[in-house]
Amino acid sequence: xxxxxxxxxxxxxxxxxxxxxxxxxxxxxxxxxxxxxxxxxxxxxxxxxxxxxxxxxxxxxxxxxxxxxxxxxxxxxxxxxxxxxxxxxxxxxxxxxxxxxxxxxxxxxxxxxxxxxxxxxxxxxxxxxxxxxxxxxx
Numbered sequence: 083x084x085x086x087x088x089x090x091x092x093x094x095x096x097x098x099x100x101x102x103x104x105x106x107x108x109x110x111x112x113x114x115x116x117x118x119x120x121x122x123x124x125x126x127x128x129x130x131x132x133x134x135x136x137x138x139x140x141x142x143x144x145x146x147x148x149x150x151x152x153x154x155x156x157x158x159x160x161x162x163x164x165x166x167x168x169x170x171x172x173x174x175x176x177x178x179x180x181x182x183x184x185x186x187x188x189x190x191x192x193x194x195x196x197x198x199x200x201x202x203x204x205x206x207x208x209x210x211x212x213x214x215x216x217x218x219x220x
Contacts, residue, residue: 091217093206093216093218094219098150102148102149102151105152105209106148106149106151108214109161109165109209109212110164121144127141128140129142129143131144152201152205153198158201158202161204162187165211183207183208186210186211187207190203190207192204
């Protein structure tokens with residue numbers, strides 16, 4: 083369940099899986115495949131994603147779990163790649179989430195964080211750049 087403080091989302095009240103689901107829904111539109119995923123088909127009819135290496139059962143659809151964006155730098159890097167994509171339309175250009183994220187990136191001191199904390203900071207910045215108001219105070 084998403085918890086709000088006034089009109090901001092209370093980040094510290096969300097579980098890790100809820101945080102990852104929020105990132106997934108907001109930045110990836112809830113797609114159940116890897117961003118920029120390249121699918122390969124096995125001789126047995128299975129499907130393999132060359133990004134996360136998940137494999138489907140033969141002749142079944144490949145369904146991905148939501149990556150642990152806020153807990154893993156490899157998954158957080160998918161967030162960086164997604165939010166820094168150039169806009170595809172004039173409407174997207176007006177929102178300029180990639181510009182807001184780029185400004186944060188220039189000032190970020192991720193080297194001072196652990197891998198897990200850096201992943202969370204990337205996700206927080208990307209959500210804010212996408213227009214989500216977050217309260218990150220304890």
